[in-house]
Amino acid sequence: MLVNRKLILAHFWLAFAVFGLALTLGAWQMFIRSPIGTWLSNPELYYRSLTAHGTVMGYVFPTLVAMSFGYAISESALEQRLVGVRWAWAGFWLIVAGSIMAVIPIALGRASVLYTFYPPLIGNVFYYLGVVLVVVGSWIWVALMSVNLRVWRKAHPGAPVPLAMFANVAGSYLWAWTAVGAALELLLQIIPVAAGLKATIDAGLARVFFSWTLHAIVYFWLMPTYIAYYTIVPRAIGGRVYSDSMARISFILFLVVAMPIGMHHTFADPQVGAGFKFIHSAFTALVALPTLLTVFTICASVEIAARLRGGCGMFGWIRALPWDNPMMLALAFSFVMLGFGGAGGLINMSYQLDASIHNTQWITGHFHLIFGGAIVIMYFAIAYDLWPHLTGRELIDVRLIRTQLWLWFVGMIVTTFPWHWVGILGMPRRMAYFDFGDPAIAPQALSVTLSAIGGFILLASGIMFIVILARGMRAPQVDAGPYRFALAVHQPATVPVALNTHALWVALMIALTLTNYGYPILTLALSEGTSVPAVYVGAQ
Amino acid sequence: MSAEQTHGNGSASAEVAARVERRWATIAVIIIVMMALLAAFAGIHRATMPQARVETTDPSRLHLSGEFVESNLGSVLEANGNVTVRAIGQQYSFTPACIVVPVDTPITLRATSADVVHGILIQGTNVNTMLVPGYISEQLMRFTRAGDYLMPCQEFCSFGHEGMWGKVKVIDRTEFANRAKGGGRLSCVGQ
Numbered sequence: 047m048l049v050n051r052k053l054i055l056a057h058f059w060l061a062f063a064v065f066g067l068a069l070t071l072g073a074w075q076m077f078i079r080s081p082i083g084t085w086l087s088n089p090e091l092y093y094r095s096l097t098a099h100g101t102v103m104g105y106v107f108p109t110l111v112a113m114s115f116g117y118a119i120s121e122s123a124l125e126q127r128l129v130g131v132r133w134a135w136a137g138f139w140l141i142v143a144g145s146i147m148a149v150i151p152i153a154l155g156r157a158s159v160l161y162t163f164y165p166p167l168i169g170n171v172f173y174y175l176g177v178v179l180v181v182v183g184s185w186i187w188v189a190l191m192s193v194n195l196r197v198w199r200k201a202h203p204g205a206p207v208p209l210a211m212f213a214n215v216a217g218s219y220l221w222a223w224t225a226v227g228a229a230l231e232l233l234l235q236i237i238p239v240a241a242g243l244k245a246t247i248d249a250g251l252a253r254v255f256f257s258w259t260l261h262a263i264v265y266f267w268l269m270p271t272y273i274a275y276y277t278i279v280p281r282a283i284g285g286r287v288y289s290d291s292m293a294r295i296s297f298i299l300f301l302v303v304a305m306p307i308g309m310h311h312t313f314a315d316p317q318v319g320a321g322f323k324f325i326h327s328a329f330t331a332l333v334a335l336p337t338l339l340t341v342f343t344i345c346a347s348v349e350i351a352a353r354l355r356g357g358c359g360m361f362g363w364i365r366a367l368p369w370d371n372p373m374m375l376a377l378a379f380s381f382v383m384l385g386f387g388g389a390g391g392l393i394n395m396s397y398q399l400d401a402s403i404h405n406t407q408w409i410t411g412h413f414h415l416i417f418g419g420a421i422v423i424m425y426f427a428i429a430y431d432l433w434p435h436l437t438g439r440e441l442i443d444v445r446l447i448r449t450q451l452w453l454w455f456v457g458m459i460v461t462t463f464p465w466h467w468v469g470i471l472g473m474p475r476r477m478a479y480f481d482f483g484d485p486a487i488a489p490q491a492l493s494v495t496l497s498a499i500g501g502f503i504l505l506a507s508g509i510m511f512i513v514i515l516a517r518g519m520r521a522p523q524v525d526a527g528p529y530r531f532a533l534a535v536h537q538p539a540t541v542p543v544a545l546n547t548h549a550l551w552v553a554l555m556i557a558l559t560l561t562n563y564g565y566p567i568l569t570l571a572l573s574e575g576t577s578v579p580a581v582y583v584g585a586q
Numbered sequence: 587m588s589a590e591q592t593h594g595n596g597s598a599s600a601e602v603a604a605r606v607e608r609r610w611a612t613i614a615v616i617i618i619v620m621m622a623l624l625a626a627f628a629g630i631h632r633a634t635m636p637q638a639r640v641e642t643t644d645p646s647r648l649h650l651s652g653e654f655v656e657s658n659l660g661s662v663l664e665a666n667g668n669v670t671v672r673a674i675g676q677q678y679s680f681t682p683a684c685i686v687v688p689v690d691t692p693i694t695l696r697a698t699s700a701d702v703v704h705g706i707l708i709q710g711t712n713v714n715t716m717l718v719p720g721y722i723s724e725q726l727m728r729f730t731r732a733g734d735y736l737m738p739c740q741e742f743c744s745f746g747h748e749g750m751w752g753k754v755k756v757i758d759r760t761e762f763a764n765r766a767k768g769g770g771r772l773s774c775v776g777q
Contacts, residue, residue, distance in 0.1 A: 090745045160742055166719060167702050167744055249703055250718050292607055313636050314705070314714055316698075316721035320638040324629065328622040338614040342607070397625040398634045401712040405705050405740035472709030474740040477748040486709070486736050536600050578645050578719040581677075581702050583744060 047125050048118060048529055051436045053134055057114030058429060058436075060138075061107050062512055064145065068102035069508040071095045076461070076501035081482045081491045083498070092478035093158040098149060100161030103417075105180050106145050108267040111425050112221070113137070113187045115270045116214050118432055120191060122529040123208040123277075124198045130190045137190075140183030148176025156584040160476065162260070163228075163236060165252045168580045171240035174232050181225050188218040206541040209290055210277040210531045212548075213297040217269030219552050220262060220301050223559070227258025227308070239580045246577035250317030251570040257308035258563060265304035265333075267417055271380065271424035272297070275344050278431055280532035282373035285351025288343045290534035294545040296343070299336035302554050303329055306562035313400045317576075322566050323397065329562065330395035337388060341381070348377070350535065372447045376427035379455040383419035387412060390466065408469025411462040418504075419458040423451065426511055433518050434526040441518045450514060453507035461500030464493035637715070641722040645700050648674060653722075654698060660771030661687055663763065672771075673697040675704035675717045675739060678746030682773035684753040688762035689732045695725045705740035708754055716741060729756040 048054065075095055077083045086092055121128050128134065150172065151157040157169030195207065195215050207215075231252050238244045276293045280286055287293060309326035312318050349363055357366025368374050390412040393399045403409065433441050441447065468490045473480070482491045544550060570576065629635045648654045654674050660682050661671045669691050674681050676699065687693050697706060699717040706723075707714045715723040729735075739750035755774040765772055 089748055093742075093745060093747075158745070164703055164742055248720065250721050253703075253718065289603060289607055292611075312716075315716045316637055316718055316723040317640055319640055320635050323636050324626070327625060331618045331621045331625075335614055335618055338617070339611060342610045342614075346606075392621070396621075397636070398628050401636075401714045404714045405707065405716075472707060472736070472738075474705075474707055474738040476742040477738075479748040484736075486734075535603065573642065575644055576642050576720040579701075581744070 047127070048121050048435055050117065050121065050128050050131055050134070053128070053131060053138070054114045054118050054432075055436050056138060057110050057117070058432075060142065061110035061114065062429070062515065064102045064110075065107045066508060066512055068099045068107065069505055071099045072103075073501040073505040075099065076498040079477065079479060080494045080498035082495055085479060089478035090155055090158060093160070093476075094152055094155050096476065097158050097160050098152045101148060101152065101177065102145075104161045104263070105177060106141065108270075108417075108421075108425075109180065109184045109221075110141065111428075112217065112266065112270050113184060115273070115428055115432075116187060116191055116218060118436075118529065119210045119214045119273070120194045122435075123210040123214075123531055124194065126194065126198050126201075128190070129194050129197050133186050134190055137183040137186035140186070141180050144176045144179025144181075144183060146176070147179060148173050151176075154584075158583055162256065163231070163252070165231075165236055165239070165247045166249050166578050166580045167583055168236065168240050168247075169583045171237060174237050174240055178229070178232055178237075181229060185222060185225070188222040191215050191218040204540070206538050207546055208531065209287070209293055209534075210273055212294060212546070213269065213273045213276065215548060216297045216301045216551070217266060217273070219548060220269070220304060220555070221266040223552075223555060224259050224262035224266060224305060227255045227260075230258075231255035245580055247580055248570065248577045250315070250576060251567070253312055253315060254309070254318065254563070254566055254570060257311040258305075258559070259308070260311050261308040261330075262304040264413070264417065265300050267421050269297075269300070270428060271421045272300075272340060274424045274428050274431075275340060275377065275380075276347075277531040278428065279344065279373055279377050280347045280351065281530060282431060283348065283351045283368050283371055283377075284354060285347050285349075285532070287532050287534040288346035288350065290536070290538050291541070291545055292339055292343050293534075294541070296336040296339045298545070298551050299339075300333070301548070301551050302558065303333045303335075305555050306558040307333060307395075309562075309566070310395045310400070313397070314404045317570060318566055322562070325562060327395055327397040329558075331392075334388070334392065337384070341384075344377070344381075347532075348374075370444075370448070372430055372444065372451060373427050375448055375451050376423050379451060380420045380423050380427075383415055383423070383455070383458060387416035387420055391416065403469050405475050406469035407465050407473045407475055410475050411465030411469060414465070415458060415462040419455075419462065423454055423458075426451065426454065429511075429515060432529065433515060434524060435529045437519055437521075438523055438526065439518055439521040440524040440526075441514065442521055443514055443517065446510065446514055450507050450510040453503055453510065457500050457503030457507055459500070460503060461497050464496040464500075468493045637724050639724075641724070642720055643698055643722050645698065645719040648698070648700050653696070656681070658771060660773040661685060661762075661766075662771055663766040667691070669693045669762075671695045671697075673706070674700050675706065675743075675750075676700040677702060677743055678739070678750040680706070680737065680739070680750070680752035682752075682775050684755060684774035684777065685737070686755045686757060686762070686765075686772050686774040687729065688759040689729050689756050691728065691759060691762075693727045693729075695727060696722060697725075698722045702743045703741050704743050704750070706752075707738055707740040709736045709738070711735065714740070729754075732756045732758060 151170035157173035307329040352363035357363030704717040735754040737752035
């Protein structure tokens with residue numbers, strides 16, 4: 047029951063339009079700093095581009111995908127008209143306004159501070175206000191998801207909340223709370239300085255606030271992908287979800303432990319003591335648990351589909367899978383990238399190994415493989431799956447869809463594998479230029495060139511994606527029927543309260559954040575003389 | 587054939603499913619506990635830990651007095667044979683731009699930033715630390731191979747970031763000891 051299709055399509059289209067722009071900037075950056083590009087005489091242009099790429103890909107694009115997918119889930123899983131449509135449009139326009147407000151100072155070179163802000167570097171105040179508006183817009187969505195679930199619960203007392211909506215609401219709560227870290231940094235620290243009310247800022251405290259957001263935001267990006275794994279893939283390939291309760295436990299674990307682990311981003315920082323670094327490292331290991339559970343449950347769900355199609359044998363069933371189905375292809379690619387990216391993540395979170403690769407190109411390779419690869423390829427799959435239900439038209443070009451997914455996968459591997467490698471060689475991040483004439487840097491030239499080629503493959507795939515969706519708006523009309531989610535092998539008639547509500551887990555999430563962040567933040571906030579003069583960007 | 591038929595034997599198959607699931611969850615938990623234990627063991631037994639203490643300093647007064655005044659920057663041979671290196675990062679260079687240290691010697695690197703956030707990374711090693719203005723970074727290191735190492739700034743520090751590269755020169759112990767005889771702070775700037 048998708049009623050507010052225009053609302054959902056508007057979010058998707060805005061998401062994919064800004065994604066296309068940011069992807070183009072990314073490909074240009076790969077090219078211009080590689081040996082095949084000519085030296086850009088003004089490095090500042092590179093950092094403008096980098097700030098725009100990060101701001102869009104980090105804050106705007108995935109947020110809009112989560113919102114549109116969330117509205118679609120709310121209407122179709124709950125079979126209930128969206129409550130608060132006007133508010134939803136207000137959220138959408140806030141994001142549009144915020145994005146424009148943020149992008150203008152970036153384009154003018156007044157906010158080249160990267161999406162991670164990096165105080166005491168301070169850019170134009172409108173950049174930060176724009177980001178705040180984007181976040182406020184998304185918080186409206188969080189509230190609406192909560193309200194819609196509450197309305198449904200009133201009408202269906204005691205009934206199990208559909209898995210897709212349970213996970214969707216968990217994701218929205220995770221986002222609401224994880225955004226608080228960056229919001230505190232912006233509102234208490236950065237914006238007063240950017241507005242000229244203060245001239246000094248505690249850079250160490252700002253980094254701790256940002257780490258609060260920086261890691262769990264990745265799990266917010268991941269939520270639509272995991273929801274697709276559990277509730278779309280099995281249905282699309284003709285299988286069943288292996289276990290409904292394991293799925294709920296996985297989402298609950300993400301909600302609880304994705305948050306209090308962000309300080310693994312500050313392992314190399316001087317303002318956090320070794321003890322809290324160790325605690326956060328151990329908690330980061332814990333967040334591998336829901337992913338390990340998910341890999342098991344999804345592989346088992348896929349196996350069910352294969353066996354229903356006549357597959358047999360220990361591994362023989364893999365051949366029986368519907369490999370020509372784009373959803374199957376996307377899932378397989380996503381899992382391969384999640385495997386490599388996850389293994390890299392275990393290295394990053396390690397208390398000891400992190401020192402070898404901290405702030406090298408390895409990290410850039412890592413999060414592009416996880417986010418750009420494993421997560422975004424499922425965003426594509428979600429869009430392909432939902433499109434006929436939103437437009438009432440068929441996506442006819444299945445072969446083109448498969449080619450697009452293949453190109454994205456190949457492009458992501460070609461981009462990120464050499465990226466990881468030069469990281470191990472010690473190549474630092476965020477550089478507009480490398481002197482490949484230096485004998486110590488020359489051996490990295492080949493890898494960087496390969497990465498740039500991968501960037502162009504990704505760009506080609508991204509353009510194909512947008513073309514496929516645009517053509518889908520004009521394809522022959524079709525009745526796609528109601529949008530359905532996968533059923534479990536043992537579809538639960540009742541679900542324990544703990545697996546059907548969020549309150550306990552939200553409380554635990556907040557409590558763990560306070561124990562893991564409270565003391566470091568308080569000591570930094572109360573210590574005297576750690577505020578340093580702001581350095582204004584683009585002031586000269 | 588539908589899923590119901592395959593798993594027609596409702597409760598029995600549900601039990602099997604739950605058992606397999608529990609087994610996998612147990613394995614996953616064991617993997618995670620092992621990883622945390624390994625990290626704790628390596629941290630305690632081999633003392634491979636991030637910086638333990640938080641030390642602060644005022645970046646706007648670095649050049650006036652205290653540990654990071656210009657005359658105190660560079661390498662110094664301590665009485666116990668260890669070496670201490672003091673350095674600062676500022677937009678867009680390190681001081682000293684070339685750090686000289688002896689091979690096979692315990693070295694303590696103490697560094698901070700005079701303006702924005704920087705980072706020190708010595709290529710080919712796992713020496714890697716942030717320089718956050720207001721705080722002092724400390725790293726213990728030991729080089730087993732003499733030679734030249736590149737030392738880029740690894741954190742975005744504004745438009746000149748890509749040009750912020752320092753160098754580390756690791757030399758023979760006796761040569762270092764000879765150069766240290768005259769006292770003062772050693773560096774390899776201009777060599």
